[in-house]
Amino acid sequence: MEQREYGFLMFKEKFMVRHRGFKTAESLLTAARDLAPKHIYYSTAYYQQPTASMEEKGWLGADLVFDIDADHLETPCKTDHDTWKCKACNTTGKGTTPKLCPKCKNDRLDSETWLCEKCLSQAKEETFKLLGILYADFGINPDDIGIFFSGHRGYHVHVYSEGFRFLRDEERREIADYVLGQQVDFQLQGLAETKTRGVTVIEGPQLGEPGWRGRIVSGVYDLLHENGKTGLSDSLKAWDNKRVLEGGSFWSSAKGVGLSTWKDLAVKAVENGSARIDSVVTTDIHRLIRLPGTLNGNTGLLAMQVSERGLEDFDPFTDSIAFEGKLRIHVTEAPSLRIKDSVMGPFNNETVEIPEAAALILLCKHRAEPVGQRKS
Secondary structure, three states: OOOOOEEEEOOOOOOEEEEEOOOOHHHHHHHHHHHOOOEEEEEOEEEOOOOOOHHHOOEEEEOEEEEEEHHHOOOOOHHHHOEEEEOOOOOEEEOOOOOOOOOOOOOOEEEEOOOOHHHHHHHHHHHHHHHHHHHHOOOOOHHHEEEEEOOOOEEEEEEOOHHHHOOOHHHHHHHHHHHHOOOOOOOOOOOEEEEEOOEEEEEOOOOOOOHHHHHHHHHHHHHHHHHHHHOOHHHHOOOOHHHHHOOOOHHHOOOOOOHHHHHHHHHHHHHHHOOOOOHHHHHOOOOEEEOOOOEOOOOOOEOEEOOHHHHOOOOHHHHOOOOOOEEEEEEEEEOOEEEOOEEEOOEEEEEEEEEHHHHHHHHHOOOEEEOOOOEO
């Protein structure tokens, strides 16, 4: 820890207290108590002098880190609970916040997001896909990986292996692009037309091959198995599912289907098989990321490590609760919310007494104000 830089984002000042260094956990805890910050971060990088300026820190490498956040996932439920507003022209909208205001093209946009179980479930699914790629394609030992719930809308995956520690930003960009399935060349993956004795034959990768080859085949197979969901079912009525299962050529299993149709399916297979990470986080070799074991100031939930074995059953609304008791608050407006087995809301301009963990989420999201005293 003495080689990490630490940063604290305050409640009122809206700035980061950073370039801090600590040699013991107790000294870090003392600083957290004294500052009482909204968020606590630490560097993914290791430095000779963490408290020096960026030019003089002396970079010693950095963990390879991946961030999966519901903000970057196109979940359909966002139109029900996420909103945005343009600071320039006051245009408002629902769903994912655009990069530019569609009306005035300004980039100064405020957004209000929500802790949705569907969004968090999708973030978990993306995390599993990422872990599969890291294990199978990069050969990373599970013991060299840490999985963390961010305390808000997603998960962080840290790779501690020294084999990745000294990669620079461009090398990490290649890894991020691979995980995202960017610019996959299907011909290089073996999908192409060949002519044998004047007959055009489509060849391609086979089930069980490593890397994106096998992932493309299994992804296309899943799309075909879903049939009508592909949008290409009319062209694939002759698809021979039995032949594929018996080990026949995948790409010649549907008569009259050309290479362009298979490529369309392969594009969807890559999209479905990739892990939707935030590439900016992965490529930043000086990144400050949330410190596990601290509270997320956007929710009051605990940012915590999750074992891979326990990830499937991990429930942020039960397992990351840091506060018990009840709190009386006045809620302006908010969607429904679950804490453990209790479901509350939706709320609309009302005073309620609810579990403190739920109340803190509403307070942190600026959907409510405290009323009266805390009850234990």
